[in-house]
Amino acid sequence: MPDFALPQFSRRCFPIWQRHARVWLKLSGPSLVGNFGEPLLYLLALGYGLGGFIGEVDGLPYIVFLSTGIICSSAMNTATFECLYSTYTRMKVQETWAAMMAAPLSLDDIVLGEVLWAGTKSLISASAILLVASLLGLVSGWQALGVLPMAFLLGCCFGAMALVVTAISPSYDFFLYYFTLVITPMFLLSGVFFPLESVPAWVQSGIQLLPLYHIVEVVRPLMTGRPLAGVVGHLLVPIAYGLAAIWLALALLRRRLLI
Amino acid sequence: MTDFVVSARQLRKVYGDQAVVDGVDLNIESGQCFGLLGPNGAGKTTTLRMLLGLTPPDGGVLNVLGYEVPRQARQMHARMGLVPQADNLDPDFSVSQNLRTYARYFGITKAEFETRLPQLLAFASLEHKADAGIATLSGGMQRRLTMARALVNDPELVVLDEPTTGLDPQARQLIWRRLRELLAQGKSLILTTHYMDEAERLCDRLAIMDHGRILVEGSPAELIQKHIEPQVIEVYGPGVEQWGVDLGRNLTQRLEQVGETLFCYADDEQEALASLRQYPQLQFIHRRANLEDVFLKLTGKELRDA
Numbered sequence: 001m002p003d004f005a006l007p008q009f010s011r012r013c014f015p016i017w018q019r020h021a022r023v024w025l026k027l028s029g030p031s032l033v034g035n036f037g038e039p040l041l042y043l044l045a046l047g048y049g050l051g052g053f054i055g056e057v058d059g060l061p062y063i064v065f066l067s068t069g070i071i072c073s074s075a076m077n078t079a080t081f082e083c084l085y086s087t088y089t090r091m092k093v094q095e096t097w098a099a100m101m102a103a104p105l106s107l108d109d110i111v112l113g114e115v116l117w118a119g120t121k122s123l124i125s126a127s128a129i130l131l132v133a134s135l136l137g138l139v140s141g142w143q144a145l146g147v148l149p150m151a152f153l154l155g156c157c158f159g160a161m162a163l164v165v166t167a168i169s170p171s172y173d174f175f176l177y178y179f180t181l182v183i184t185p186m187f188l189l190s191g192v193f194f195p196l197e198s199v200p201a202w203v204q205s206g207i208q209l210l211p212l213y214h215i216v217e218v219v220r221p222l223m224t225g226r227p228l229a230g231v232v233g234h235l236l237v238p239i240a241y242g243l244a245a246i247w248l249a250l251a252l253l254r255r256r257l258l259i
Numbered sequence: 260m261t262d263f264v265v266s267a268r269q270l271r272k273v274y275g276d277q278a279v280v281d282g283v284d285l286n287i288e289s290g291q292c293f294g295l296l297g298p299n300g301a302g303k304t305t306t307l308r309m310l311l312g313l314t315p316p317d318g319g320v321l322n323v324l325g326y327e328v329p330r331q332a333r334q335m336h337a338r339m340g341l342v343p344q345a346d347n348l349d350p351d352f353s354v355s356q357n358l359r360t361y362a363r364y365f366g367i368t369k370a371e372f373e374t375r376l377p378q379l380l381a382f383a384s385l386e387h388k389a390d391a392g393i394a395t396l397s398g399g400m401q402r403r404l405t406m407a408r409a410l411v412n413d414p415e416l417v418v419l420d421e422p423t424t425g426l427d428p429q430a431r432q433l434i435w436r437r438l439r440e441l442l443a444q445g446k447s448l449i450l451t452t453h454y455m456d457e458a459e460r461l462c463d464r465l466a467i468m469d470h471g472r473i474l475v476e477g478s479p480a481e482l483i484q485k486h487i488e489p490q491v492i493e494v495y496g497p498g499v500e501q502w503g504v505d506l507g508r509n510l511t512q513r514l515e516q517v518g519e520t521l522f523c524y525a526d527d528e529q530e531a532l533a534s535l536r537q538y539p540q541l542q543f544i545h546r547r548a549n550l551e552d553v554f555l556k557l558t559g560k561e562l563r564d565a
Contacts, residue, residue: 022352022360105333
């Protein structure tokens with residue numbers, strides 16, 4: 001039976017976050033190329049290429065519509081990769097976690113450190129894309145900076161969700177299930193590439209139960225200068241997913257590691 | 260009153276229907292080196308994990324450095340250092356970055372750490388490698404760095420899980436010297452090892468475990484004196500079985516055949532040696548009984564693959 005005690009949050013997660021940040025700084029070259037490069041290619045190829053055929057979507061030039069979605073999906077992917085592959089490496093391969101647990105750090109601290117670091121990586125990724133989008137003239141004003149805290153929240157939420165998968169993974173291969181069954185459908189259907197209204201009503205209802213759609217709904221008006229609506233409701237969904245995922249991941253990790 | 264770094268009563272851990280640790284009592288005195296020995300699958304690792312607060316016991320009472328474990332494991336960890344079996348250094352960091360990062364986990368301030376860093380590097384004999392990457396270090400260097408890392412918080416108790424496994428003889432000698440230095444500083448050590456010479460050399464007291472229980476506990480000299488005849492002759496060569504049956508069993512207290520070698524245990528070895536000199540085809544070595552003889556007698560000589 002897993003131990004479902006509530007997580008104990010404390011400042012002790014900060015040195016863990018700091019450790020991850022320092023490793024990232026050492027290896028930031030290739031990581032930044034990925035952060036800038038891939039979304040930029042999507043934007044240019046799909047935005048200008050496909051955009052020429054499509055024209056306007058939802059009252060916006062297609063490349064503008066797409067950039068507001070890509071910034072969210074990239075943040076989601078960054079956090080998901082971090083808390084699947086990198087976290088699994090730290091937990092199982094390098095045994096970084098074992099070293100931490102011999103210090104006065106608990107699994108609760110470690111999990112919170114991972115989640116905050118996933119949020120930070122999403123923030124870095126979103127900053128890169130926002131910069132590119134501004135340079136391409138796709139952003140309407142300073143309120144677009146509000147995208148950054150959204151990216152952080154989204155990163156924490158998807159990082160925590162990925163931790164649940166990592167907690168039960170026997171190997172790296174297992175992650176493909178999660179990508180194929182959860183992340184890719186969300187990526188394709190949450191209003192990143194086309195408005196949610198284009199899919200059947202039952203699919204819409206399903207997508208509205210998932211976190212990515214709600215962040216896109218907040219980020220799009222922030223980047224295009226449109227009025228914000230229903231922000232609290234939109235934010236509650238990723239917050240709820242994130243907290244529930246932290247709780248579940250911690251219970252599963254206790255069962256896996258503290259035996 | 261004696262000061263105990265560990266006191267465990269009726270410690271128990273059950274996986275499925277198998278009691279991996281089955282009623283272990285331990286009292287480990289402060290300032291000593293205590294060895295936990297046993298064949299693979301004896302329950303050493305599980306016992307150690309329980310002492311570290313990483314495995315919750317299914318029964319018993321456990322106190323480490325005055326803290327109730329696992330409930331107060333965090334406070335206990337602040338005063339303890341662990342050298343794990345497999346080095347888990349951060350491969351992306353240099354030697355000094357590894358130490359610095361680990362010090363932060365203990366909430367040690369930058370100033371405090373910087374004053375300690377030269378001592379830690381000297382302890383690891385890595386003064387000239389402070390900025391080297393982990394991948395460039397030899398196995399012995401990595402092990403010494405892992406030991407130095409366990410000392411960032413100036414712990415009272417250091418737990419070492421097979422500290423010299425896989426190291427060459429020179430590297431082992433240096434580790435032994437460092438462990439003696441730690442004892443001289445008044446620290447308490449708990450170590451597991453598969454090397455009986457290491458245990459005999461380093462440990463003030465030790466316990467031999469098998470099947471989840473402690474079989475015997477005492478100082479190496481006590482255990483040798485109590486559990487085994489003082490003299491051993493190892494005999495091999497053609498006709499060794501015949502010599503054993505005809506003469507050996509009457510001239511010594513106890514015989515054991517392991518592979519092609521006959522182990523003869525005796526209080527007085529002279530008569531057996533005199534007899535063996537009559538058989539030039541037999542090779543023999545006479546030596547004093549050691550901890551390995553005790554270990555093999557108590558835990559059996561068959562191979563453990565568990």
